[in-house]
Amino acid sequence: MTPMIQACVMHFGEMGSRWGINRTVGQMYALLVLSQTPLTADQIAESLGFSRSNVSMGLKELQSWELVKLQHIPGDRKEYYSAPAEIWDIAKTLMEQRRKREIDPTLSTLRGLLMTDPVSEEEKYAQQRMREMHDLIEMLTKWTTEIQRLDSARLQVLLKLGNNLGKVLDIKDKLLGKN
Amino acid sequence: MTPMIQACVMHFGEMGSRWGINRTVGQMYALLVLSQTPLTADQIAESLGFSRSNVSMGLKELQSWELVKLQHIPGDRKEYYSAPAEIWDIAKTLMEQRRKREIDPTLSTLRGLLMTDPVSEEEKYAQQRMREMHDLIEMLTKWTTEIQRLDSARLQVLLKLGNNLGKVLDIKDKLLGKN
DNA sequence: CTGTAATTTCAGCAATTACTGAAATTACAG
DNA sequence: CTGTAATTTCAGTAATTGCTGAAATTACAG
Structure with a gap:
């Protein structure tokens, strides 16, 4: 070596x-x-x-x-x-496995806890926080799922965009701004 | 408790x-x-x-x-x-700290190794892989940096979009497709 | 300052995780 | 089948990481 x-x-x-x-x-x-x-x-x-x-x-x-x-x-x-010939394939596998092993169980735990009625102000607040966590994690997960759908070729385009990535996301921002 | x-x-x-x-x-x-x-x-x-x-x-x-x-x-x-009152602030801090502690050192190690000339076919291939890793990590990092710029209010919009997130990203895909 | 409550540090023990070598199992050529 | 090479399993040990209680330090009210 x-x-x-x-x-x-x-x-x-x-x-x-x-x-x-x-x-x-x-x-x-x-x-x-x-x-x-x-x-x-x-x-x-x-x-x-x-x-x-x-x-x-x-x-x-x-x-x-x-x-x-x-x-x-x-x-x-x-x-x-x-190892797979494409680094991107490795990254996708990592993301997928992490989701299966860590994210999904967490979301399901949170959902379970959100089903039960809060018995106090304390629990009401805790549930609020759990709800926020759940929704945020779910959204970020959806995001990465979308990213995972990209194939290697498409990714090449993104890689070449390089510093212009910010601009693309600005466009997205503007789109969202209208909603 | x-x-x-x-x-x-x-x-x-x-x-x-x-x-x-x-x-x-x-x-x-x-x-x-x-x-x-x-x-x-x-x-x-x-x-x-x-x-x-x-x-x-x-x-x-x-x-x-x-x-x-x-x-x-x-x-x-x-x-x-x-803890911060906003879950999103917590997530942003986590992303930032992870980047500082793990991603940045990795990118800098890879850059260092990519500076030296390969002395064999074996090293040439290894460097190719390192280059791919570097570029991919850099891109994903830029991506999360952009996401981190979102404030809580803007995030609320994204959260409400929920299942429509896929559509938004499809629009982005189409934009990219033109490049 | 002085005394005391609050907090931190750290040496030592506990628990967990990592690694090895020997034995068991599997895979397959002949 | 048989013999042997390859691989896996696993009990035991090593190394690491986590946790505690006692002692030291810090913070501050009076």
């Missing part, structure tokens, strides 16, 4: 650990993302200096997030892992 | 711990958000059954995230804590 790749792998390991993602799993994924060719578990263990079993568990975790593809090479008994 | 509030507090404690946020800190903040009146550290410790010192550390953490306001009540020596 070259120093450049190593530095990136380390950084994403650190970042992962701030996000409830195991540091070593973060490193493994960064390595896969940066690798042009699929890797075996042994290669990953070797590159990062982790035990083979740790890599096995990490890959299992990444599979549960649907972030890696498993493939076989004809005449080779080993399993090869790779 | 009523069962309804308790349930919400517990839920956000759990969720927090999936996000690299200490479970007890998450509970403390949920309690503050749901409380109509400011609370003292002692009240929080009492309500949640934590030690006074744990609450002290948790509040310090929340202050470092700029998520709580500290206030004094005349003739009372204790310190009272409260």
